[in-house]
Amino acid sequence: MKHFLLLTLAVTLLSSCQHEEAQEARHDESESQTPSNRIEIPATVRANLGISFAKVERRVVAKTLRVPGSFELEPLATREYRLPIPGTVSLAVKPFQEVAPGELLFRVRSTTWIELQSQIDLSRASLNEAQVRLEATTRRLKALSETGFQNAQLSAENLRLQADVQKQEAILNAALSKAHRILSYHDDSISDFKDLLKPLQQGDQSVLFYQSIDWLDVRCAEGGIVDQIELTNGSFAEETSHVLSVVDPQKLRFRATILQADLQHISATSKAQIVLPQAKDNDPNEAIKASLTLGIEANSTERTFPVIALPQERKPWAKPGVSAFLEIVLSSTNKPVLAIPRSAVVQDELTYVFFKRDPLNPNKAIREEADLGVNDGRWIEIKSGLGPKDEVVLDGVYELKLASSQSGANQKGGHFHADGTFHADDH
Numbered sequence: 001m002k003h004f005l006l007l008t009l010a011v012t013l014l015s016s017c018q019h020e021e022a023q024e025a026r027h028d029e030s031e032s033q034t035p036s037n038r039i040e041i042p043a044t045v046r047a048n049l050g051i052s053f054a055k056v057e058r059r060v061v062a063k064t065l066r067v068p069g070s071f072e073l074e075p076l077a078t079r080e081y082r083l084p085i086p087g088t089v090s091l092a093v094k095p096f097q098e099v100a101p102g103e104l105l106f107r108v109r110s111t112t113w114i115e116l117q118s119q120i121d122l123s124r125a126s127l128n129e130a131q132v133r134l135e136a137t138t139r140r141l142k143a144l145s146e147t148g149f150q151n152a153q154l155s156a157e158n159l160r161l162q163a164d165v166q167k168q169e170a171i172l173n174a175a176l177s178k179a180h181r182i183l184s185y186h187d188d189s190i191s192d193f194k195d196l197l198k199p200l201q202q203g204d205q206s207v208l209f210y211q212s213i214d215w216l217d218v219r220c221a222e223g224g225i226v227d228q229i230e231l232t233n234g235s236f237a238e239e240t241s242h243v244l245s246v247v248d249p250q251k252l253r254f255r256a257t258i259l260q261a262d263l264q265h266i267s268a269t270s271k272a273q274i275v276l277p278q279a280k281d282n283d284p285n286e287a288i289k290a291s292l293t294l295g296i297e298a299n300s301t302e303r304t305f306p307v308i309a310l311p312q313e314r315k316p317w318a319k320p321g322v323s324a325f326l327e328i329v330l331s332s333t334n335k336p337v338l339a340i341p342r343s344a345v346v347q348d349e350l351t352y353v354f355f356k357r358d359p360l361n362p363n364k365a366i367r368e369e370a371d372l373g374v375n376d377g378r379w380i381e382i383k384s385g386l387g388p389k390d391e392v393v394l395d396g397v398y399e400l401k402l403a404s405s406q407s408g409a410n411q412k413g414g415h416f417h418a419d420g421t422f423h424a425d426d427h
Helices: 001-031 043-049 111-147 152-183 260-265 397-403
Strands: 039-040 053-055 057-059 062-073 078-083 087-091 104-109 197-202 205-210 215-219 225-230 242-247 252-261 270-276 288-294 303-312 323-332 337-342 344-346 352-355 365-368 372-376 380-383 389-395 414-416 423-424
Touching: 001 372, 062 303, 087 111, 087 242, 104 242, 104 288, 111 152, 252 288, 252 323, 260 303, 270 303, 303 323, 352 397
Parallel strands: 039 414
Antiparallel strands: 039 365, 053 389, 057 337, 062 252, 062 323, 078 242, 087 104, 104 215, 197 205, 225 242, 252 303, 270 288, 270 323, 288 303, 337 380, 344 352, 352 365, 352 389, 372 380, 414 423
């Protein structure tokens, strides 16, 4: 009987221990099945997946109309330099060379210019001779008139000489005007004009002094960059031939196209800015303020309308041909709100989610369903789930979304391996 009681007590204690172990196992299992929205992202995983983070910012978020476009040069940005006369060209600049106002661009040597110089010399000599003869006859007529005599033949000669002086003056003035037009062909960019033609005092008369030269120097009227050189060095070209062009890269405008349906929402007074496409190396805060100008004629086939934006500041990335986005403000939050980059929010079936970096463990990311507000295309208002000091996953957010979803159902927990593969927690 005593042995039977001891055996019964041992069986009871054993059953009790097994029951407690089973309860603890079920408790541990229930705890392991507790839903978790955290994903482990250690440093090796972040490096392999290229995960980056963006800080939550307080900013005014505006609802914008965001349309693609590109920078282009204004029509007045390009200045052409052509030959004022036919001749041989000697270039002084190279393509894409930066030039300043007054800098030598090219030189011209022309037989037409040499002949014009000879014509001016001959006209001046003929004018001087006619003036001397006129002065002589005038003195003789004055002396005869003082003695009371008149000479009809001398009077006729004096009149003829007066007409000859006027004719020679006209010929000289015409030649000098032609020289002036040649020298000022590019708005006085040929700097030799002041040295060639200038008044000098000779005795009691002011005469036009002329210095002959073989080469005409054409200089830059406005600074910029040499864009096109149409002639080779030493080539001969006819008058008005295009030699080169100088472009001012600062004279830019931005051209975009909107839908005709959006015309009712914007006007020339709407606030606008130009931003780069979102990329890993692009600063999401960088933008160029611009004034808006509406086009004149719509495209009836495509139902679009042109919009021109004039940048109010200069950025290094604003170059002709560079693609960007024009953001036109439609409405605004009017006060700073918590916002994150729009690319940090992704759609998972019918919900939008983002991944917040765990404030207590930087090697974990917390999946959050997004409570969204105003969206300007680059920044989006987050109404809950974030604090002003939090960080969200920017690059790598799609990989985290795929890792936290499985066959259309959210996979609530898991971790990445060092090679970037994801493994869900066992339930």
